[in-house]
Amino acid sequence: MGRCCEKRVHSTHQILYDCRMSTMNSPSLLTVLASGSAGNASLLEADHFGLLIDCGLRPQYLTERLAAAGRSWDHVHAVLLTHTHSDHWNRYTLAHLRRRNIPLIAHPHHHAAMTRCEEHEPLRRAQLTREFSDDQVITLTPQFTAQAVAVPHDSDPTFAFRFESRDPTTGLGWSLGFASDVGHPTAALLTAFLGVDALAIEYNHDVPLQKASRRPRFLIDRVLGAYGHLSNQQASELTAAIAQSSSASSASHSPSASGLMGLVQLHLSRECNHPELAQAAGREALRHHAPSAQLITASQHRVAPSLTLIARPRIPPTLPESFPPSSPVQPRLPGMDAEPHLA
Ligand SMILES: [Zn+2]
Ligand SMILES: [Zn+2]
Numbered sequence: 001m002g003r004c005c006e007k008r009v010h011s012t013h014q015i016l017y018d019c020r021m022s023t024m025n026s027p028s029l030l031t032v033l034a035s036g037s038a039g040n041a042s043l044l045e046a047d048h049f050g051l052l053i054d055c056g057l058r059p060q061y062l063t064e065r066l067a068a069a070g071r072s073w074d075h076v077h078a079v080l081l082t083h084t085h086s087d088h089w090n091r092y093t094l095a096h097l098r099r100r101n102i103p104l105i106a107h108p109h110h111h112a113a114m115t116r117c118e119e120h121e122p123l124r125r126a127q128l129t130r131e132f133s134d135d136q137v138i139t140l141t142p143q144f145t146a147q148a149v150a151v152p153h154d155s156d157p158t159f160a161f162r163f164e165s166r167d168p169t170t171g172l173g174w175s176l177g178f179a180s181d182v183g184h185p186t187a188a189l190l191t192a193f194l195g196v197d198a199l200a201i202e203y204n205h206d207v208p209l210q211k212a213s214r215r216p217r218f219l220i221d222r223v224l225g226a227y228g229h230l231s232n233q234q235a236s237e238l239t240a241a242i243a244q245s246s247s248a249s250s251a252s253h254s255p256s257a258s259g260l261m262g263l264v265q266l267h268l269s270r271e272c273n274h275p276e277l278a279q280a281a282g283r284e285a286l287r288h289h290a291p292s293a294q295l296i297t298a299s300q301h302r303v304a305p306s307l308t309l310i311a312r313p314r315i316p317p318t319l320p321e322s323f324p325p326s327s328p329v330q331p332r333l334p335g336m337d338a339e340p341h342l343a
Helices: 059-068 091-100 108-114 120-125 187-192 207-212 217-224 232-251 275-286
Strands: 006-009 015-018 028-034 041-046 049-053 078-080 104-106 129-131 137-141 144-151 158-166 172-179 198-202 262-266 294-297 307-309
Touching (some): 028 059, 028 172, 028 262, 041 158, 041 172, 059 091, 091 120, 108 129, 120 129, 144 187, 158 187, 187 232, 207 217, 262 275, 262 307, 275 294
Parallel strands (some): 015 137, 049 078, 078 104, 104 129, 172 198, 262 294
Antiparallel strands (some): 028 041, 028 307, 041 049, 158 172
């Protein structure tokens, strides 16, 4: 992606992007720059627009990660926040956004929470704060949108996003479900992610490792609770259900759309997970309905390989006859039909 475009902010909810000088189509890419409890940031590039999802590292570290991905701050045109836990935003990065005139898109409660740090006010005064509401579709460019989906997590509110890109001239596009911190799978999340072409979701911990860890009891209970994080098992079951919906959608419409093309595993616990365990859970989830999907496991300490989001014919998702799937892969999504309890 080159510096060919001029960014214009049109309204509270819209960031339109004028690509008058652009002549080439760039591939859409998701690149996880860092993922884990020490800091999260991912770069999603589409329609000549670079969106940083979360900014939980200091600016100098983000600069290094962007450079490692062959990018720079010139490729970042807005930041979108999932929630305000301290591993998802950084006060010094807010100051950096102000210096570079990069807008910060967040829920009003997020902005209110960040006013406790003095770096937020200059952003607001410079009209660089943007707001989205629950379930809102955020227009990033005319061809690149994000739908906010509220998810249970002990930083209220927390959002997952369904990103969509569509070229109206060709009818081709892609959809990506992105969910970083999630206490438990919900019907709303599953519905929002139906039929996506790619999925980025947390595979946070292995339950036996979590229970056997030397962590304080309250922390173990918090992570395992309904407002903590997804285990490998929970994430695997959710991935399998989404892969099934993607596979059913593509099979009934077009042979060129071949179900889930990629799975990116986010937010692995350093202490209570191993990449091999998360990958085994991810492969199991993909085994039936997306065996050829690319599997990427994000890391806290280095930039992950980019996932290329290939444009396909856009088709409405179709539910399989038995959905959610039945055992042995998916007896029931934990927490989907029960009221969660605070741990
Ligand atoms: Zn987090
Ligand atoms: Zn969190």
